[in-house]
Amino acid sequence: MVNPTEPTLDRKPSRAGLSSPHHGDLALTQAAHRGDSKARAEFVERMRCIPRILSAKNRRMGHPLREEDLADLCQETFSTVWSKLQTYEGTAKLETWVARFCLLLFMNSMRRKLRRRHLHLEREPSHPEERERDSRVDLEQIQSAIVESLRQLKPETARIIEWRLLDRQSFEEIASRLGVHLNTIKTRYYRGLERLRARLSPLFKEELS
Amino acid sequence: MNRQPERPDAEAVERAFENVRGEAEELAEASASSSSELDEEAILRKFHEQLGTGPDVEASPPAPVDWRNPTPSSNRRRWILGASIAASLLLAFGARLTIFSKPETPELPETLGPGEVRCLSPRDGVRSYDRFLWDSESSPGTSYDLRIYAPDGELVLLVPSLSESSWSPTPSELKRLPERIRWTIVSKDPSSSELGSDSASAWLSSSP
Numbered sequence: 001m002v003n004p005t006e007p008t009l010d011r012k013p014s015r016a017g018l019s020s021p022h023h024g025d026l027a028l029t030q031a032a033h034r035g036d037s038k039a040r041a042e043f044v045e046r047m048r049c050i051p052r053i054l055s056a057k058n059r060r061m062g063h064p065l066r067e068e069d070l071a072d073l074c075q076e077t078f079s080t081v082w083s084k085l086q087t088y089e090g091t092a093k094l095e096t097w098v099a100r101f102c103l104l105l106f107m108n109s110m111r112r113k114l115r116r117r118h119l120h121l122e123r124e125p126s127h128p129e130e131r132e133r134d135s136r137v138d139l140e141q142i143q144s145a146i147v148e149s150l151r152q153l154k155p156e157t158a159r160i161i162e163w164r165l166l167d168r169q170s171f172e173e174i175a176s177r178l179g180v181h182l183n184t185i186k187t188r189y190y191r192g193l194e195r196l197r198a199r200l201s202p203l204f205k206e207e208l209s
Numbered sequence: 210m211n212r213q214p215e216r217p218d219a220e221a222v223e224r225a226f227e228n229v230r231g232e233a234e235e236l237a238e239a240s241a242s243s244s245s246e247l248d249e250e251a252i253l254r255k256f257h258e259q260l261g262t263g264p265d266v267e268a269s270p271p272a273p274v275d276w277r278n279p280t281p282s283s284n285r286r287r288w289i290l291g292a293s294i295a296a297s298l299l300l301a302f303g304a305r306l307t308i309f310s311k312p313e314t315p316e317l318p319e320t321l322g323p324g325e326v327r328c329l330s331p332r333d334g335v336r337s338y339d340r341f342l343w344d345s346e347s348s349p350g351t352s353y354d355l356r357i358y359a360p361d362g363e364l365v366l367l368v369p370s371l372s373e374s375s376w377s378p379t380p381s382e383l384k385r386l387p388e389r390i391r392w393t394i395v396s397k398d399p400s401s402s403e404l405g406s407d408s409a410s411a412w413l414s415s416s417p
Contacts, residue, residue: 055245
């Protein structure tokens with residue numbers, strides 16, 4: 001997922017159909033997107049996972065976000081998920097797919113908060129708890145920045161990396177899906193990872209070494 | 210070509226993805242059995258509002274309208290139905306004008322301002338949709354969202370966050386595209402704020 005505000009986990013509309021491991025979830029999202037009112041109601045009920053995931057993440061991080069921030073973030077996440085619904089392919093369970101958006105939007109929100117603090121307050125965290133929390137945030141930011149940086153790659157390369165690392169598809173599966181030779185897929189994959197690393201290395205020298 | 214030296218470096222990136230994927234799975238799993246400190250019902254109500262649905266959509270199907278002896282509420286429904294049909298017709302007409310009635314050679318500005326974007330091809334009659342190309346006066350970090358619509362306005366393909374000013378569909382994506390399309394391109398800055406947008410219509414033709 002992606003940029004400071006918008007995840008880009010998936011880059012193409014669903015096409016997986018019956019071969020998707022989570023065909024039921026895929027059918028639900030497609031029906032909801034078509035406007036089926038029952039499907040939409042069920043979809044919203046499934047999105048109950050958003051406040052739960054974001055709350056759990058906030059707890060893990062030491063409650064850096066206030067309750068009202070979290071509620072706003074729930075809405076932002078839901079909007080993002082809805083706008084990306086056509087890209088859901090049923091390769092992961094719906095809640096897992098949504099959780100990826102939750103994680104990266106959470107980190108984006110943290111990043112905005114930190115940036116505001118550094119820009120406007122211009123102070124270092126003074127309390128040990130605050131320092132510890134910020135170091136956790138830094139590590140998390142590295143992860144989200146890496147995933148976010150997918151958007152800087154060619155869509156085809158980004159898609160291969162997403163399928164391989166987030167959906168755990170084998171190189172063979174990806175090659176067959178795209179109708180491209182296996183070695184070509186591998187070459188694009190490793191080249192893509194190298195580009196990601198090259199872009200991120202100056203920012204996160206220690207953590208990536 | 211020996212690619213071995215690259216792989217240890219790539220592992221760090223793979224680990225980061227693995228962490229995100231693993232945590233997403235873990236949190237998703239836990240969300241089935243845990244509740245949040247937030248007011249979930251209030252949040253879900255907002256979700257419903259956004260989609261124009263309600264928790265009782267399934268539970269209470271609309272009552273049949275007695276057309277022979279209309280009540281005030283059925284009169285209101287009839288009025289709403291009529292107004293909806295009229296509005297739909299107007300919208301459909303408007304959409305048709307938007308999609309298909311653009312001048313074939315629209316007047317375009319000579320130069321583009323910062324963030325502005327302009328659809329270059331395909332436009333009008335083309336042999337294939339093998340490459341989408343646009344022009345932009347972009348600064349570093351600018352990205353583009355490409356959307357392709359069918360004539361009835363349905364979104365056929367969304368390709369978000371492109372970093373270059375062209376995109377080529379895969380063979381399977383190409384198959385999904387209808388004969389006539391309208392496509393839009395939106396440029397965004399690194400914080401995802403929209404900088405500019407443009408749209409164009411095209412159709413498959415043997416003699417472009």
